[in-house]
Amino acid sequence: MADARDCLLVRFAAPGGRNVMTLPAPADLRFDSEVPGGYKSLSCTVYVPAGAPTPAALVAFAEVLVTDRRTSGTVWCGVLTDPGLSVGVDGAQTYAVTAEGPQVRLDGWREVYGLVDRSSESWQAVGEFQGSQASIGGPLAPPGDYDFDLPDFGDLLDFGDELSVDFDGDLFGGDLGDFGQIDFAGADYPAGANYPGYLGFLQDPFGDIGDQLPIPLGDLPVDGSWWNNWEAGHTATGSSATGTTTGTLTVGAGGGIGRHKKTAYGGILTTEDSTNHVDATFRLNDAAVKLRLWGWTETDMAYQGFYLEITTSSISIWRVDSGVAVQLATASASITVGVTCSATFDLWPDGFPVDTGDWVLHGIVVSGGTGEVSYSTVDVVPYIGDTGRWWGVSAAGAATESVSFDSVNILGLD
Amino acid sequence: MAAIVRIVSDVGSTGTTLLDLNGHAASGVGAYLGPRGEVALADVTLAERAGEESFRWSTAVDGGAPSQLASRQITVPFVLVAATADGAAALARQLQLLLQARFVLKLQRHGSTIPAWLRCAPCVPKMSSNVAAAGQPTTIITGMFTTETEAFALGERVDVTAATVTQDPASTAWVLDVNGVTGDSVTPLVLRSSHANLLGQRDRLLITTRRRGVPSSLTGLVVQAEAATVTPGTAPPTIATFTSDATFSGGSGQRATYGTSTSGPWTMSAAFSALTGVEVPGLYRVLVRCRRAGGAAGALFSLIGTVGAQRMVETFTAAGNDLRVIDLGLVQVPVGQPPFMASPQTPTSATGPTVQVTVARAAAGTGTFDVDWIALIPADQDAGMLEVDVSGTTGVLALDGWDHQPRVFSTDPYLGSSPAALGAAGFTYLAGAPQVAPGNNRLWIVGGLGTHASATRAVTSTFSVAASWWPRYRWLA
Numbered sequence: 001m002a003d004a005r006d007c008l009l010v011r012f013a014a015p016g017g018r019n020v021m022t023l024p025a026p027a028d029l030r031f032d033s034e035v036p037g038g039y040k041s042l043s044c045t046v047y048v049p050a051g052a053p054t055p056a057a058l059v060a061f062a063e064v065l066v067t068d069r070r071t072s073g074t075v076w077c078g079v080l081t082d083p084g085l086s087v088g089v090d091g092a093q094t095y096a097v098t099a100e101g102p103q104v105r106l107d108g109w110r111e112v113y114g115l116v117d118r119s120s121e122s123w124q125a126v127g128e129f130q131g132s133q134a135s136i137g138g139p140l141a142p143p144g145d146y147d148f149d150l151p152d153f154g155d156l157l158d159f160g161d162e163l164s165v166d167f168d169g170d171l172f173g174g175d176l177g178d179f180g181q182i183d184f185a186g187a188d189y190p191a192g193a194n195y196p197g198y199l200g201f202l203q204d205p206f207g208d209i210g211d212q213l214p215i216p217l218g219d220l221p222v223d224g225s226w227w228n229n230w231e232a233g234h235t236a237t238g239s240s241a242t243g244t245t246t247g248t249l250t251v252g253a254g255g256g257i258g259r260h261k262k263t264a265y266g267g268i269l270t271t272e273d274s275t276n277h278v279d280a281t282f283r284l285n286d287a288a289v290k291l292r293l294w295g296w297t298e299t300d301m302a303y304q305g306f307y308l309e310i311t312t313s314s315i316s317i318w319r320v321d322s323g324v325a326v327q328l329a330t331a332s333a334s335i336t337v338g339v340t341c342s343a344t345f346d347l348w349p350d351g352f353p354v355d356t357g358d359w360v361l362h363g364i365v366v367s368g369g370t371g372e373v374s375y376s377t378v379d380v381v382p383y384i385g386d387t388g389r390w391w392g393v394s395a396a397g398a399a400t401e402s403v404s405f406d407s408v409n410i411l412g413l414d
Numbered sequence: 415m416a417a418i419v420r421i422v423s424d425v426g427s428t429g430t431t432l433l434d435l436n437g438h439a440a441s442g443v444g445a446y447l448g449p450r451g452e453v454a455l456a457d458v459t460l461a462e463r464a465g466e467e468s469f470r471w472s473t474a475v476d477g478g479a480p481s482q483l484a485s486r487q488i489t490v491p492f493v494l495v496a497a498t499a500d501g502a503a504a505l506a507r508q509l510q511l512l513l514q515a516r517f518v519l520k521l522q523r524h525g526s527t528i529p530a531w532l533r534c535a536p537c538v539p540k541m542s543s544n545v546a547a548a549g550q551p552t553t554i555i556t557g558m559f560t561t562e563t564e565a566f567a568l569g570e571r572v573d574v575t576a577a578t579v580t581q582d583p584a585s586t587a588w589v590l591d592v593n594g595v596t597g598d599s600v601t602p603l604v605l606r607s608s609h610a611n612l613l614g615q616r617d618r619l620l621i622t623t624r625r626r627g628v629p630s631s632l633t634g635l636v637v638q639a640e641a642a643t644v645t646p647g648t649a650p651p652t653i654a655t656f657t658s659d660a661t662f663s664g665g666s667g668q669r670a671t672y673g674t675s676t677s678g679p680w681t682m683s684a685a686f687s688a689l690t691g692v693e694v695p696g697l698y699r700v701l702v703r704c705r706r707a708g709g710a711a712g713a714l715f716s717l718i719g720t721v722g723a724q725r726m727v728e729t730f731t732a733a734g735n736d737l738r739v740i741d742l743g744l745v746q747v748p749v750g751q752p753p754f755m756a757s758p759q760t761p762t763s764a765t766g767p768t769v770q771v772t773v774a775r776a777a778a779g780t781g782t783f784d785v786d787w788i789a790l791i792p793a794d795q796d797a798g799m800l801e802v803d804v805s806g807t808t809g810v811l812a813l814d815g816w817d818h819q820p821r822v823f824s825t826d827p828y829l830g831s832s833p834a835a836l837g838a839a840g841f842t843y844l845a846g847a848p849q850v851a852p853g854n855n856r857l858w859i860v861g862g863l864g865t866h867a868s869a870t871r872a873v874t875s876t877f878s879v880a881a882s883w884w885p886r887y888r889w890l891a
Contacts, residue, residue, distance in 0.1 A: 009818065009846060018839060022818040049535070051515070069846025071697055071744055072620070072797040 039101025333371025448491025597885030602815030634688030686766025710781025
């Protein structure tokens with residue numbers, strides 16, 4: 001096999017792979033490649049003597065493979081485009097085979113065609129859709145709408161690092177004051193026009209569960225929807241997941257995050273008036289998930305406030321100062337996964353009903369389980385009594401863990 | 415013994431005689447060869463090549479072998495003798511009928527003991543008869559026919575007794591020897607096996623051939639991973655040898671244990687120092703058997719093979735099985751170009767190279783990555799891949815070297831009593847099926863290259879393989 005052509009085999013495999021024909025390279029075998037694109041075209045002539053069966057492998061769309069029989073390496077591959085059959089007077093068949101490789105797709109490939117019904121007789125192509133664009137070139141000069149359409153990057157759980165959008169090399173570092181709205185999953189943030197020039201961050205208040213998730217929430221969406229305020233990365237499900245306090249809070253990528261979008265009553269939050277404390281009826285759907293009932297927090301809940309944390313085995317009170325959470329008190333609890341419970345988190349004067357000037361934080365599993373915890377030396381000055389404080393709930397734990405709510409209330413207001 | 419020239423029903427001794435063209439009936443009636451000077455049995459031409467090439471001597475691999483034959487033509491003169499004019503016409507009719515379709519000619523030269531068969535194309539004989547005198551019947555017809563034939567004459571089929579092919583390179587593995595091949599030309603081989611480990615198991619097998627020199631002298635093709643030198647890269651995993659693992663050759667291998675902060679690359683260097691001699695120069699495929707487990711199961715790895723200046727990259731794909739043989743590609747030994755020189759003597763021997771294999775993990779994580787062995791498998795004469803993409807197939811697999819197709823029969827196609835062709839869906843063969851040359855030949859059949867999730871080839875796996883070949887002749891002895 002001194003001549004290289006003696007080493008080449010041409011293999012034709014009809015679609016389906018059952019009809020295969022392999023033969024030594026015909027003397028007129030020619031194939032080529034081109035950069036870019038690779039294998040381009042092939043031609044050769046296959047003679048089939050009179051009386052021999054018609055080879056079923058020599059049909060359009062058959063896979064054509066040229067291999068080096070010495071090494072088993074593939075020299076060329078493509079798809080048969082035309083068998084080029086002609087039959088001589090003696091019955092001999094001649095196949096002037098042509099095939100094309102993947103290179104030709106560079107010129108002729110179209111991903112999507114749009115078709116509209118122009119009449120009852122025919123369909124007509126009216127154009128092609130542009131492929132999605134994953135980059136923006138040049139300066140962004142508002143006003144104007146910019147479609148920053150990233151390809152689907154799948155489940156955020158697969159991210160190994162922070163998800164960020166880099167504007168001019170600095171995460172949201174530029175002046176965004178002129179932005180109108182940012183579209184996330186079809187919802188505009190903020191709802192009002194003219195972005196206020198602030199992009200908030202939602203982060204794990206402990207800073208130790210996962211990466212931060214930047215979200216475009218500089219101001220409150222004012223759309224009247226309670227559940228619409230769950231953070232990105234979480235899923236609110238249920239038949240009435242919008243506009244009610246019923247649904248499921250699922251822990252998303254990055255660990256536990258929370259939501260607190262209800263203005264507190266403009267006064268001291270106590271059970272004295274029986275109107276203004278956090279109350280929830282819920283189910284812990286996983287053994288490790290943590291339910292947090294928040295009260296008396298700043299709008300940016302991660303930085304200061306109080307919350308009651310309930311797990312299947314403990315109930316505890318935490319205080320967050322400048323983003324640092326400190327456990328104030330803890331007690332054992334007993335809650336069964338999947339069993340409906342209710343709990344409250346409230347505040348009353350020490351020695352209630354006799355007001356001594358101190359305050360007691362109090363959390364209790366009212367039904368469905370057991371657990372009660374109190375903390376009596378609260379410095380209430382920074383946190384209560386002012387209009388503009390917030391309450392809410394959050395869940396923490398591993399991704400996909402969840403808490404389901406039948407209701408979440410701040411008594412007297414919901 | 416008189417020469418044999420017969421039209422027969424089939425190649426081989428099982429073929430029955432349809433017309434004896436050199437019969438010697440006592441009555442004198444029958445067909446005879448015509449003038450011996452007109453007999454031409456080996457009018458052979460080489461395949462036509464474009465352009466004229468000046469003579470150049472080369473000791474490179476197969477450099478001295480001629481090109482494939484393109485065609486062959488034979489001329490057979492004959493004399494048909496009958497007792498009556500009708501008898502002569504009947505003989506002529508019989509010959510005409512036989513030559514109208516493809517026919518097989520059995521030939522054996524005077525004094526020879528080895529018959530050969532030529533598969534011939536249809537032709538039209540030239541015949542004539544002279545009328546000696548008015549009223550005298552014509553009982554003698556003379557003539558000749560010239561026909562295109564296959565380029566090679568064939569000898570009697572030779573069956574190679576089934577031999578066991580092993581897969582553990584702790585001892586000689588993968589080898590099937592086909593020795594004592596006769597004829598004067600390279601001839602295709604038909605491999606046959608009914609072994610469930612071969613045709614009943616989903617896998618991909620590399621089948622290669624070495625038929626020059628003394629193939630059995632080509633040893634030292636495997637280096638066990640535990641004998642390789644390890645060089646850690648940046649933030650490497652913990653690397654150590656392990657033993658007592660029945661899944662691995664010799665029970666041992668090299669293991670990398672990963673942590674999320676220790677998932678960097680590491681390199682093994684395998685010196686093929688036992689691979690040396692005149693049989694060594696040639697092309698080889700670099701194979702690495704490896705396994706991932708624990709947190710590394712289903713994780714994407716890349717293997718980077720480095721041989722001299724050559725660098726090859728192949729992935730251990732995330733999908734599929736976790737124990738497989740990775741084909742890194744081809745290397746030339748000695749490294750570089752074939753050592754050609756125009757002077758009368760050129761380099762003829764070589765020593766195996768040092769093969770470096772770097773294991774790189776795509777994403778940090780835990781788990782282990784084990785390497786069993788690194789091998790160089792000859793791949794410069796015939797090499798191909800048998801893909802078995804179904805499991806549980808029974809019957810007899812016949813890899814037909816004549817058209818490179820795998821087929822499945824209900825029983826042995828040559829030795830069985832009633833072989834029926836079964837569907838061979840799921841069986842694919844790519845590239846060159848084995849051919850053997852006169853003399854001694856060695857085949858390597860390496861399993862475990864399959865990547866399907868259920869494709870797992872145990873190191874203890876063996877299978878029984880038989881073979882058949884037909885001597886091919888340019889010259890008829």
